[in-house]
Amino acid sequence: MKKAVAMLLAICMAVGLAGCGGGSEPGAGGGEGTTIEHPSSIVICASNSGNIWYSCAVKISELLMKEFPDMSVTVIEGGGDANIDVVNLGTDAQLGFTSSTSLVPAFAGENENVKDCSNVKALMSVQMSYAQTAVLASSDIHTFADLAGKRVAAGTYGQVAMYTMNALLEGHGMSEADLAGGAYQIVSPSEYPDQFSDGHLDACHINGNLPMATLVQIDSTDPIRLLQPTDEALEHILEKYPSFYTVDVPANQYAGQPDPMKLLAYDGMLIANGDLPGEFLARVVELIAESGEEMFNRGSWEQCGTFVTQDNTAPEVYDLLKSKGSVE
Template sequence: MNILTKTGAIAAMIAALSIPAAAQELRVGTASLGGAFFPMGQSMSNLVNTYAEGAFTMVPVVTQGSIQNPRLVADGEIDIGITSADIAADAVAGRGAYEGNAMDLKALGPLHPSVLHMVVMAGSDIQTFGDLRGKRVAVGPAGGGTLGFLNNIMPEYDMTLDDITPSFLSYGDGFSQLADGTVDAALALSGYPAAAVMQAAASGDLRMVEFEDDKLALILKDNPAYSTFDIEADVYGTETGATLIGVTNMLVVRGDMDAAVVNKIATSVYDHLDEFIAENANAAQIDKSRSGSLAIDLHEGAASYFAQ
């Protein structure tokens, strides 16, 4: 047998063994470090890597957050994106930040709610949202969900971003600057407790900025995807609790994603919420029943899972 024959025989033997190709790696878009989305993506990835039975793996990636993630999913740069229900609806409808660019996205399932943390040091003269006028405010990354909220809230106060001095920073950096006095207030649309807020609380006493009752009523009326959430004082060690606005977060995928893959992801995550909660406190706020009332349609692979 010459060398070419031997080589061919070896190749045939390898083919006969049906050695599987490396598992497909799925990328889940989260947000900047310091918020709740990145650790949520880490915990989800751990569940998928454990229970997807080698069919594929998942890895979390840092992104600019809720507004950018639908675009990244639609463009195929990531496979799954974490965003909020209101932003997902805008992306599918081609409105708001996505004006004229409707996207074929579907829901994979609900996650925890995110609340709009509006935080100052306890001794600040900023009492309500309107007092942010003329102040230095860390508003989160440029593609994050905080800006989406600001765009809906500021008109109720006859304000725009031009009325503040915004710093477009990761939540971690923004709250570090609040603690050292570089900014007057820091905002973060995040699950609670948020790591960035906890870090700032370790440096000094904080206070949550709230809305006047009439303004809060208008904001909720004009933005039906928003809800209110009561944050107890012991969450961040503040002197009093606060009522904050927020929205349910969700997972989005492309409409043409393989249904079997979507179903396997949903099974890996939602069948093991006890493990999810043990690793990530925000997972305790996940309500699977919300799968039937998300702002966009469920992917067929997710619908078959939740219908069980």
């Protein structure tokens, strides 16, 4: 009799604990009867609300809340380098977007703008960003060398755009000191159209999708064209900064760009706080890679593992990517 009572109590306790957990979703992430431990809420830090990273983060939030109905997901604004520190801490955001140009050197201890990334896990590449240096088509600026003494904006300090522009100038044997006033014009990309129309800028640099809405706005009133980096400059950048790659761009992305080009590009990557369950992180990757969303143009199994290694991600994520042929 005592043994029967003890067994009954044990069963009741087990049922009670299962009901109080709140951190698992039966049937989610892998089929009927499976359970994935997950947080009750997630915050994703992205970019400014008009940027493609923000749009990607919103779509990811929708995928997550559909997969885990008991989990709330919030998207907040952020920035490439800063997001690494925020996600590392895990208080204000647990998932986030950053660039391969920020993350790869951060993991190597070579990104001076990142304080700590010891608790950050790389999950996957999600979206390609094209490095675009634009001038008015009517301008006498035809090469990067022509930027000497010109008023050039590359966003604000700490943004990936300035890091990218620094690399492009370096590849052409130049630096910020060669520009008008010996420095960039510190202008938010959202202000580029007004700055051009008011005659305050000669050139601007911006990273993102192609065509880029900010540049399209300028292009609609004054046709623009993009500057083509030289082959020598691209070779120098790719050798020194392995977080970049090049991509062929068709003609006519903007009214003043009649020829195809080869541009510098990098990946927008999803990162996670290392305290999140590995199985949950693997499911996040799987949801994105298999979503078929066009905006996740680097999120396919073939491309999403480009900058992910066994050392910089969760074991469950690495095993998943390896099983899909995304990593070696």
